[in-house]
Amino acid sequence: MAGLTLKNIQKIYPNGYHAVKDLNIDIKDGEFVSLVGPSGCGKTTTLRMIAGLESISGGELWIGDKLANNVAPKDRGIAMVFQSYALFPHMTVAANIGFGLKIKKVEKKIINEKIEWALDLLDLNGLGDRKPSQLSGGQRQRVALGRALVLDPEVLLLDEPLSNLDAKLRIKMRTELKRIHKQLKSTIIYVTHDQAEAMTLSDRIVVMKKGELMQIGSPSEVYNKPANKFVAGFIGSPPMNFIEGELIKDGENYIFKYNGNVYKLPSYLKDVIKEKIKGKEVVLGVRPEDFEISLQPIENAIEGMSIVTETLGSDDYVAVEVNKKLLSVRIEPDSNFPLDRKVYLTPKEEKFHIFNK
Amino acid sequence: MNTALKKEDKWNKFKEGLKKNSFLIWTLLPGFLYIIAFFVIVAFFLLKLSLTSYNGGMTQESLTIANYLKLIESEEFRTAFVRTFIFVLITTPLQLVTGLIGAILINKKFKFRGVVRSILLLPLAIPTIVTTATLLLLFSKGGHITSLLMGEYPWFPKITQHEISFLNKESLALGISILGKVWRDTPISMLILLAGLQSISEEQYEAAKTMGSTTIQNFFYITLPLLVPSISSVLVLRSIEAWKEFIFPYILAPSYPVLGVLIEKYYVQMFDPGTASAIGVILIIVILIGTTVLNWILKKMQSYLVKI
Numbered sequence: 082m083a084g085l086t087l088k089n090i091q092k093i094y095p096n097g098y099h100a101v102k103d104l105n106i107d108i109k110d111g112e113f114v115s116l117v118g119p120s121g122c123g124k125t126t127t128l129r130m131i132a133g134l135e136s137i138s139g140g141e142l143w144i145g146d147k148l149a150n151n152v153a154p155k156d157r158g159i160a161m162v163f164q165s166y167a168l169f170p171h172m173t174v175a176a177n178i179g180f181g182l183k184i185k186k187v188e189k190k191i192i193n194e195k196i197e198w199a200l201d202l203l204d205l206n207g208l209g210d211r212k213p214s215q216l217s218g219g220q221r222q223r224v225a226l227g228r229a230l231v232l233d234p235e236v237l238l239l240d241e242p243l244s245n246l247d248a249k250l251r252i253k254m255r256t257e258l259k260r261i262h263k264q265l266k267s268t269i270i271y272v273t274h275d276q277a278e279a280m281t282l283s284d285r286i287v288v289m290k291k292g293e294l295m296q297i298g299s300p301s302e303v304y305n306k307p308a309n310k311f312v313a314g315f316i317g318s319p320p321m322n323f324i325e326g327e328l329i330k331d332g333e334n335y336i337f338k339y340n341g342n343v344y345k346l347p348s349y350l351k352d353v354i355k356e357k358i359k360g361k362e363v364v365l366g367v368r369p370e371d372f373e374i375s376l377q378p379i380e381n382a383i384e385g386m387s388i389v390t391e392t393l394g395s396d397d398y399v400a401v402e403v404n405k406k407l408l409s410v411r412i413e414p415d416s417n418f419p420l421d422r423k424v425y426l427t428p429k430e431e432k433f434h435i436f437n438k
Numbered sequence: 439m440n441t442a443l444k445k446e447d448k449w450n451k452f453k454e455g456l457k458k459n460s461f462l463i464w465t466l467l468p469g470f471l472y473i474i475a476f477f478v479i480v481a482f483f484l485l486k487l488s489l490t491s492y493n494g495g496m497t498q499e500s501l502t503i504a505n506y507l508k509l510i511e512s513e514e515f516r517t518a519f520v521r522t523f524i525f526v527l528i529t530t531p532l533q534l535v536t537g538l539i540g541a542i543l544i545n546k547k548f549k550f551r552g553v554v555r556s557i558l559l560l561p562l563a564i565p566t567i568v569t570t571a572t573l574l575l576l577f578s579k580g581g582h583i584t585s586l587l588m589g590e591y592p593w594f595p596k597i598t599q600h601e602i603s604f605l606n607k608e609s610l611a612l613g614i615s616i617l618g619k620v621w622r623d624t625p626i627s628m629l630i631l632l633a634g635l636q637s638i639s640e641e642q643y644e645a646a647k648t649m650g651s652t653t654i655q656n657f658f659y660i661t662l663p664l665l666v667p668s669i670s671s672v673l674v675l676r677s678i679e680a681w682k683e684f685i686f687p688y689i690l691a692p693s694y695p696v697l698g699v700l701i702e703k704y705y706v707q708m709f710d711p712g713t714a715s716a717i718g719v720i721l722i723i724v725i726l727i728g729t730t731v732l733n734w735i736l737k738k739m740q741s742y743l744v745k746i
């Protein structure tokens with residue numbers, strides 16, 4: 082088993098595109114780490130550099146205690162599931178899964194056992210003799226997963242392995258992945274678009290944007306203490322509400338001025354502002370579930386109009402227009418919230434985020 | 439009564455089907471007519487001709503297998519058949535190998551790839567008659583190769599005293615025909631195989647690479663089985679071409695006729711179109727059997743390569 086260290090990793094493609102900029106990540110042995118970020122931010126590129134399929138333009142990659150920059154892919158102890166599966170179209174499902182073992186000259190009996198194990202684990206029973214072209218997208222994805230799992234890799238690299246599954250199967254596979262991770266104890270690096278998936282699966286989450294590292298932390302860290310506005314907006318669903326405005330010093334404390342209105346900031350924000358904020362222009366951030374909403378006037382509140390309510394399964398939200406923008410606020414389910422009324426919002430204690438604009 | 443009704447029913451259904459699929463039928467019609475004109479009719483007359491015996495161009499007898507019997511008894515035919523078979527057995531795999539090497543070469547990215555590709559395609563652009571004439575000039579009595587080997591050029595060491603008559607020895611004459619044939623037709627195999635190679639996604643090799651598959655294993659487990667359709671096209675097309683080869687042996691090895699040359703001999707020189715057609719029919723049958731066997735072997739090979 083092996084940990085993994087990325088030191089100042091860079092990727093510049095031959096056409097000059099700087100896809101990954103100065104990435105520093107330290108992954109512990111056996112850790113489940115997710116790479117999240119919008120499309121094109123360099124997740125696949127990072128994974129391919131770790132796998133050895135893409136040369137590293139700068140920096141150091143350590144796998145275990147070995148500098149791996151120039152180690153051949155097969156000697157890195159990794160297995161990868163490709164975003165586009167990369168199954169062998171001419172081989173049956175079973176032959177696909179067994180291919181790596183056949184190459185490693187494993188005994189035939191053991192190969193067959195492993196294939197059976199994988200088919201069973203991935204709910205592919207009875208499909209062993211089919212060709213990939215006779216499978217659904219989700220089934221193909223699971224075959225790709227099986228092909229990697231049977232190799233008992235020290236580091237498992239997964240590039241959006243669940244993206245094509247339906248919601249139900251995806252949740253089942255999430256649980257399976259967690260179980261597999263527990264059972265195999267391999268280090269897993271997991272690329273996904275889906276921040277909810279990253280939150281439920283990972284020990285730590287790496288948030289990237291345009292090739293740059295935005296934040297690394299446990300799911301609760303990136304959720305509760307986002308390092309910047311990008312992370313705050315990317316993690317969480319529905320996303321965090323943002324209000325733009327400016328900061329005015331008022332003795333010891335600060336006042337937030339937005340569109341002619343003012344709001345006195347609580348005193349605990351003082352230290353955060355001193356530490357992080359540069360300049361006057363700032364953005365306040367509050368998650369939908371962190372607002373108290375009231376129909377009675379409250380002193381020092383953010384005023385707005387209730388516009389519509391919507392329900393997202395278990396939770397109901399009301400959209401409140403503040404400053405010509407809609408904020409989403411969680412409300413009691415089935416509360417029949419009155420619309421087109423003036424409402425007063427106050428963020429809950431310690432649930433206020435403030436970012437540079 | 440009942441059956442008559444059924445018949446009418448069927449007829450109506452048939453008419454309905456015609457109406458429904460009229461677009462399909464009209465679009466397929468040209469292809470259908472083409473097959474009738476250039477295949478069915480030709481094959482029919484060929485068969486009819488082969489069953490007609492001409493006795494020295496004077497009398498003729500229809501629906502007889504005399505031509506076939508004559509051929510089976512003819513020493514010349516049997517030798518030509520074996521000769522043609524050997525010709526097929528050598529040129530077909532050889533063209534596959536040269537085509538594959540060329541295709542793999544220009545499928546890689548390197549400087550001057552365009553130039554190399556053009557050079558490899560050149561043989562196609564040269565008329566066959568020019569190619570054969572060139573080979574004739576090189577290898578015939580007093581030709582350049584003989585002069586070269588006899589030390590008539592100052593920059594080349596003298597290798598032999600006696601003139602080698604390349605075209606008067608069966609193995610050499612046929613060998614040179616094979617050389618010309620392979621050289622001329624390699625680009626066709628190469629293009630077919632290149633298309634096959636380019637349809638294999640790079641990611642499959644990458645996936646195999648992470649599993650430790652070597653270049654040679656990649657070739658046998660991924661490239662080769664995925665190329666089977668292209669390989670099959672090459673082998674089928676090339677073997678058919680080789681079975682009915684005419685121009686190279688006709689010019690370079692006239693004393694050692696293959697079946698194609700024999701057809702010309704019967705038809706043109708001996709005024710015996712019946713026997714010539716019989717050879718043609720035999721060729722068609724042999725080719726049909728040959729391609730069936732070939733495809734069967736390829737399928738076996740593919741399933742052997744991809745099994746667990």
Ligand SMILES: Nc1ncnc2c1ncn2[C@@H]1O[C@H](COP(=O)(O)OP(=O)(O)OP(=O)(O)O)[C@@H](O)[C@H]1O
Binds near residue numbers: 125274
């Ligand atoms: N071979 C290449 N040459 C040049 N640029 C490339 C190459 N491959 C990827 N890129 C660019 O690098 C950036 C990162 O690509 P990458 O595939 O890593 O994104 P990603 O985060 O995996 O996105 P997605 O979530 O859509 O899969 C993209 O802007 C892409 O256009």
Ligand SMILES: [Mg+2]
Binds near residue numbers: 124125126164240
């Ligand atoms: Mg990607």
